[in-house]
Amino acid sequence: MPERNWAGNVRYAAARRHRPTGLDELRRLVAGSDRIRAVGTGHSFNRLGDTAGDLVSLAGLPQTVEVDRERATVTVAAAMRYGDLATRLHAAGYALPTMASLPHISVAGAVATATHGSGDGIGNLATAVSALELVTADGDLLTVRRDADGDRFAGMVVALGALGVVTRLTLDVVPAFEVRQYVRLGLPRAALDEAFASAYSVSLFTDWRGGADPRGTAGRRDDRIDQVWRKQLADAPPPPADWLGTTAAAGPVHPVPGMPARNCTAQLGEPGPWHERLPHFRLGFTPSSGDELQSEYHLPRAAAAGALGALDPLADRIAAVLQVCELRTVAADGLWLSPQYGRDSLAVHFTWIGDGDAVAPVLAEVERALAPFTPRPHWGKVFTLDPAAVAAAYPRFADFAALARELDPAGKFRTDLLDRYLPR
Numbered sequence: 001m002p003e004r005n006w007a008g009n010v011r012y013a014a015a016r017r018h019r020p021t022g023l024d025e026l027r028r029l030v031a032g033s034d035r036i037r038a039v040g041t042g043h044s045f046n047r048l049g050d051t052a053g054d055l056v057s058l059a060g061l062p063q064t065v066e067v068d069r070e071r072a073t074v075t076v077a078a079a080m081r082y083g084d085l086a087t088r089l090h091a092a093g094y095a096l097p098t099m100a101s102l103p104h105i106s107v108a109g110a111v112a113t114a115t116h117g118s119g120d121g122i123g124n125l126a127t128a129v130s131a132l133e134l135v136t137a138d139g140d141l142l143t144v145r146r147d148a149d150g151d152r153f154a155g156m157v158v159a160l161g162a163l164g165v166v167t168r169l170t171l172d173v174v175p176a177f178e179v180r181q182y183v184r185l186g187l188p189r190a191a192l193d194e195a196f197a198s199a200y201s202v203s204l205f206t207d208w209r210g211g212a213d214p215r216g217t218a219g220r221r222d223d224r225i226d227q228v229w230r231k232q233l234a235d236a237p238p239p240p241a242d243w244l245g246t247t248a249a250a251g252p253v254h255p256v257p258g259m260p261a262r263n264c265t266a267q268l269g270e271p272g273p274w275h276e277r278l279p280h281f282r283l284g285f286t287p288s289s290g291d292e293l294q295s296e297y298h299l300p301r302a303a304a305a306g307a308l309g310a311l312d313p314l315a316d317r318i319a320a321v322l323q324v325c326e327l328r329t330v331a332a333d334g335l336w337l338s339p340q341y342g343r344d345s346l347a348v349h350f351t352w353i354g355d356g357d358a359v360a361p362v363l364a365e366v367e368r369a370l371a372p373f374t375p376r377p378h379w380g381k382v383f384t385l386d387p388a389a390v391a392a393a394y395p396r397f398a399d400f401a402a403l404a405r406e407l408d409p410a411g412k413f414r415t416d417l418l419d420r421y422l423p424r
């Protein structure tokens, strides 16, 4: 089990580390511990998963994948990586509707933080969950289902690890499909909505390095988004040469300017299976050294123009500590702690340089600029928003806090970060 998270900015403080090989061993471990957290693949950027007590990885449990063709579902071991699941699913003729940019993350870890891809009509990864099996504080095994447990189930999927150790998840699947990926350059900001609506899954990248504002204040010189990654169903027509005033990338590109594209998924319209096109990075490669930090804020979709405008005056400050900024869309859902709860969302993501001290003051300014748009932070990334503002942005926050108290009365799944954001 690694000492640190993928980015290296969190050194796990656990006094003890465990890798049980069976469910009973895990249940005994949870029942006997005062403080315990599960770790997935460690791709989060904050201390949400950190504990001073017991840290447990489920990677030693049998990595099962069970496809139910009648129900169109797959039941999968919590520690399975999305990329490995996708390969198995595709071989069986099935697909997941969406994937994150990186296929290396675990299913339970991604679901716990409401990890998402992009697409106007596509929910985050947690919205595919139809059942969960978890070990609760006293070591009991609890199964909850979307069809039987209704509202309570909606509170238990995106759970930040606060309700128990998830051991298996059942996900909805769809028939396997093919995707073509085209990268276009120089999208006028005014065409943002049209670009997002143009294909199954669309991601926009920009580096905020447009230069000084000609009016003399800090900000961008032009209003063009650098790259559009348009992931369209393979049988949809390719974008025309003059699509929305953009130009076609001459060859494969990486989202971060100057980085080699060999780790990126195939572009230039080459058709391929869903799981080799929806992520930005290939499963077989490590996308980068981990020398980066990430932050992301989910805003109401209708706030896009206002929010980007609010960030404009910070463009030079952002650019100085930024690798790349990504904009994505995610459909509304009903999961209590999902950042897309009840609202179609624009996700404004920042891949920062790996220097936390340099990033911190800029992050504070970004959060101040976005505050009027009720930002909901990505639970697995770096944020410093005021806890009261975060709680106020989630209509079911108090209900979730009550659920956590009920299922974990002694607080054995609590962490310092949870204590800060989730009142006991």
Ligand SMILES: Cc1cc2nc3c(=O)[nH]c(=O)nc-3n(C[C@H](O)[C@H](O)[C@H](O)COP(=O)(O)OP(=O)(O)OC[C@H]3O[C@@H](n4cnc5c(N)ncnc54)[C@H](O)[C@@H]3O)c2cc1C
Pocket: 006, 037, 038, 039, 040, 041, 042, 043, 044, 045, 048, 049, 050, 058, 078, 079, 099, 100, 101, 102, 105, 106, 107, 108, 109, 110, 111, 112, 113, 114, 115, 116, 117, 160, 161, 162, 164, 165, 166, 167, 287, 378, 380, 381
């Ligand atoms: C390069 C990179 C690209 C990324 N791209 C995206 C992206 O495209 N979209 C996006 O939304 N996010 C993205 N992320 C963020 C990432 O998806 C989330 O941080 C996710 O939670 C990581 O999953 P993990 O398995 O590494 O979880 P970990 O970081 O190990 O854990 C995350 C949380 O889940 C809990 N947890 C893990 N396993 C269990 C379990 N079995 N039971 C209960 N709780 C559990 C942990 O306690 C912790 O609180 C990216 C991260 C990186 C490093």
